[in-house]
Amino acid sequence: MNYRGSKQRERILELLKKTHSHPTADWLYMTLKGEIPNLSLGTVYRNLKILVEQGLILKLSFGSTFDRFEAKIAPHYHLVCENCGVVDDINMPQFSQINAKAEKLTLFKIVRHQIYFFGICDKCLG
Ligand SMILES: [Zn+2]
Numbered sequence: 605m606n607y608r609g610s611k612q613r614e615r616i617l618e619l620l621k622k623t624h625s626h627p628t629a630d631w632l633y634m635t636l637k638g639e640i641p642n643l644s645l646g647t648v649y650r651n652l653k654i655l656v657e658q659g660l661i662l663k664l665s666f667g668s669t670f671d672r673f674e675a676k677i678a679p680h681y682h683l684v685c686e687n688c689g690v691v692d693d694i695n696m697p698q699f700s701q702i703n704a705k706a707e708k709l710t711l712f713k714i715v716r717h718q719i720y721f722f723g724i725c726d727k728c729l730g
């Protein structure tokens with residue numbers, strides 16, 4: 605099958621919807637390249653950028669070397685293992701007033717916030 609442009613993007617989005625590991629662009633590329641022969645890491649990045657712009661996926665940046673991506677776009681907080689780098693969702697209600705509090709302290713119009721909890725995951729703890 606010949607995959608081009610939007611078809612590649614569709615497959616990236618499908619894979620992101622199926623996986624909950626908040627993968628990197630590299631992981632998506634390695635996973636899909638067998639299925640999509642003309643795929644390159646550059647096209648994966650380009651498609652991810654478009655999907656982020658379309659609001660279909662989120663990009664997670666928290667100072668690690670690689671950006672991570674996910675298709676779960678409802679607001680939620682994250683756990684990050686400082687030992688193995690695993691990123692997980694935490695099922696915890698959003699702090700609804702925190703945006704308004706931050707707004708009172710600044711001239712910013714706050715639209716969203718993110719929280720990352722850093723620590724050691726259960727697997728690394730043994
Ligand atoms: Zn870990």
Ligand SMILES: [Zn+2]
Nearest residue numbers: 674676692693
């Ligand atoms: Zn998440």
